[in-house]
Amino acid sequence: MTEPAPTKLLADLSDREQQLVEAACHGNWLDCGEMDVGRLAASTARSRLVRAELIRELLLGRRGDLDPRGVRLARARIVGELDLDMVHAVAGLWLNGCAIDKQIRAKCATLPYLVIQASQCAGIDAYGIRVNGPLLLWDGVRIAGSGERGTVDLTGAHIGADFEMTDVEVISPSGVALNASNIRVEGGLYIRRGGRIAGRGVGGAINLTGAHIAGDVYLEDMEVSASGGPAVSASRIHIDGLLFVRGGIRLIGDDEDGIVNLIRARVDGFGGGVVDLKVVAQPGAVLLNLWEMEVKTTMSLPPGLVCPDRGQGATCEHLRRVRLDGLSYAALGQGTDWREWLHLIRCHTPAYHASAYQSLAAVERAAGHDSNVRRILIAQQDDLRRRSPDALTGRLTRSFHWLWGLLAGYGYRARRTAAALLLVFIVAGAMGWWAGQVNTRPGHHAAERVLPAGAGAAASGVPCSSVELVGLGLDRGLPLATTGVRGRCDLDTTSRRGQAFTVAIWGVQLAVWGLATLALAGYTNLVRKTS
Template sequence: MKALLVQPRRRLTSAQRDGACSIRTPLGDSLDVTDYSLLPMLDDLARLERELIDAARAGDTPVGSGLTVEELADDNDPAHEIRARLLREMLLGQRGTLDPKGIKVQGARITGTLDLDNVAACSGLSVTSCVVTSAITARYASLPWLRLAHCRVGNVHADGIRVISGMWLDSLRVTGIGGTGAIRLPGSHIGGMLDLSRTEIINETGPALFAPGLRVDGNIWLRDAQLGGVSERGAIQLFRAQVDGALIVRGAEIMNLVGPAMSADQLRVEAGLNLDKVHVIGGGMHGAIRLIGAQIGGMLSVLESELTNVEGLVLDVENTRVDSKVFLPITVICSEFLTNNSCDRSKRVDINGFRFGALEVMPYRAMPWQEWLHLIRCHTEAYRPGPYQQLAAAERAAGHDGNARRILIAQQRDLYDRAPKALGNWLTRRFHWLWGVLAGYGYLTRRTAAALLITLAVAGGLGLWAGHVTDGGHHIAERTGTFTDPTGRPCTSVELIGLGLDRGLPLAATGVRNRCDLNPDTNLAAKFTVAIWLTQAVIWGLATLALAGYTGLVRRTT
């Protein structure tokens, strides 16, 4: 890694050795910076350029023309210009030892490409309220700090840059071109914070921000930024990025009509991801915001945001883990949920394998489980058991077992509605439906017990009815000793009810059939017998479901 950061070291003379310095990179290793005073230098310095050198040596205030960025954009006065080559010479130490306060340029036109490639500097660089007429490159550079704020620039390519204490790119206006990205920070390491607040980045031929493998020891700020890119992989690309602080994208506007607005697969954020009040427009099937396999140590908040995808998902958090709470109001996805039980389901999410901390309603308003359930049921591409199981586990962990049962019942209904072939043939699907009605798929055993009691009452009622229906001189159910007599003798009401229960529950015989039973010689005896058999079958089925439900044997969890 060291060989990539600095130029090969040369053997120094005693005179040259006095100008060398040592800096410590974000990785903790110390780099000796070579004396480049023998390299060719500019020899026709303008007044503003000489003032800049003197101010940087003395640690004075920023040097510039005093013009605003808008005035500099239309200004062609050479007196307001500083050549970019001079800034490189100063950072290389060719213009003498600089004050630790660094080089500070404010309100000037920086002409030419600001080339900081492979520069290992002892002083930081601040360029504010300037117009940089060409691109800025800082590939594999190493700087104590870097600030490019309130400027107009072209591409900013800083692959593999190492910045010790922070990198401020706030309020920039970047008009980049090319498929490699307008601002590039792949594999870079920022020791402090990375600030891109209020920055406008437009690239009509590629991504706006390309930073896979970026590591930031502090926070990343994209607050109130405006980014527009054209890339199938994302306008913002933060694949495998690692942020030891928080990632704040609050109030940003991000657009990409051919792919995700923000792609951050396998992102690692230690202190939370804030996407509040963002306005996002994405395209393609991979999600307007894509966070597949991300790990978020704090909270994930998407409050008061507007997510749009002209073709596919608006949010993809498949296999993402959030260690704390998730603030994702259903209104981000579905504007009709709070006033309607149904919705048009136009916006979709992928939350398969999504894991999060407990769901709680706070003043900050975490998304309650009912809204999560609606999101899973109505705004996912297809039935998946994982989201239901995760939501149920979160509610159970919070001590809300009743909510967990409702969620798992909804899972089985969704399985029946959206993945019926997974249940088997037509007969199996009918049984699944009946199982849900009678037993709540094993989660409402009291419903099964109630149905069992009702069926037992029906059995007793059939016996009572049979004792009040006559055929000739006999009753359908009567005293057994009078079956062969010309006229039968009726049973008591208690005996008739006991007859129905006895026939419905043959394993719990009451002995009443020795005194009172169905007379087989009557015309309607066979019909009553069949009716009681059917009732008996229902009783057996319900008894089995109730027993299995109470013991947890038939509760589907996958």
């Protein structure tokens, strides 16, 4: 078997390139002098040029053993395409203030660490890259260009420590700016401090779909914008730590699924929330899509983000929207009032969904605020009738639903039902008294003393006492119990007016039956709905 031919190395290394080899072997920096990145990109001075292929050779160990501190190069122009595809590097790479002519390619590469600082390039294609330590893009990195899967493509990457983008500008004229779908980060994810990420199309600006972050996630103090897509798409993201979206961040997007998409996201340590956040969108647009998001601990979302007036009522003139259906959380964070949260559910969600009310009610119930729970669930039923009337199947059902809410608070205001029942009893007694004052024919009233057997029809009626008349009304109005007064005083059903009072008291009796049923059901939770 013939042995493979030895790999041919770059020949004719310049003095600067030879210095880089020596620096990498001894763990030193190679600094090519003071020059800003813009001027450096146009420089042709050999003292500032390093061929990209030499960096690949160094990382593969083809130029001898490297110091564990890695290849560290400052203020150089890297000529050609930096191709690290499939490289299993023996040391890490740190580029500071460098102008990289073309895209950095690192598909399925493995590096101990990767740091790009204050540099510029035309893109990073690092699909499936594995970085055992941190991946850092720092201090004014500028990346502009187009890529098949994104200007910065980290799809399926595995980062063994923190992934940080600080003061970084990533601009894509035709697609996703930062594509980190299905990335796994063993540390935290930090995208912050004055940077700008801009994409175009349905992929949006930042794609974190299916990502798993073992630490915290911070998005703060920067601008994220997308034309024709979401600013941040992070559906099914799993965050073991905290999620913070705050610090003057400006989000601009255009997507029906939400400017920030957290559909089915799972956050095990949510605690910071959304603070000082500005979202730019068309009126009526969904700003945050939290559909079926699961938050294990505290949920903090300032209502002022969605409703500038921080409203607490049942109506609002502002058209901003947020999807909260299916969102579950253990508690509301500090500074988030349950009344304002209820206002968001009633006035700033695209449609009625019972789950949003049920989640808030569960949080308040766990806190021991039963009165708040009743108000939330009553608001749910009001919203059901207002925004989802078809669920009540028919005008008659909707009318009964409205009456049920008015008289019984949908079963959550049993005291109101009891008060209405007391009022009906008063009406019944008043009707009995009134019947004793109404003449039907000379000498007779609609309610009068019962005549003894054998008395003629022309015999004069004997008036009942006021107590007897009130007792008569109650006796007629009570469905089951009786006062026994009807043996002495009763309605004259042979007269039209007596018949009218009889029919009216039947109506009172029906009302007593209905209200008594509602009161009993309200106290025993038989009619409380949860959907």
